[in-house]
Amino acid sequence: MTQDFEYPEEHRLKHLEKPIKTWTGTLPTACDTCNNGLKSVFYDARTHHGVWGILCRSCFKLYGLGLGIGYGQEYDLETGRKLRG
Ligand SMILES: [Zn+2]
Secondary structure, X not given: OOOHHHOOHHHHHHHHOOOOOEOOOOOOOEOOOOXXXXXXXXXXXXXXXXXEEEEOHHHHHHHEOOOXXXXXXXXXXXXXXXXXX
């Protein structure tokens, strides 16, 4: 038997949620690499040059090493919430 019926889906999911990480400080407006304005998301990521910086989506694709601890994080530009990484 499963006890699932005792717990609405939402309730169970709350226990699985990880704490939401949010960008602290002023949200960036431009990419450190190409200086273009950021759109919808930005990346705090390590590049092939070994430097960390704020990257736009296209620079992250070109120069980013990937997502994850020690590599890079993807943030929502509007809310500063960490999305991935
Ligand atoms: Zn860029």
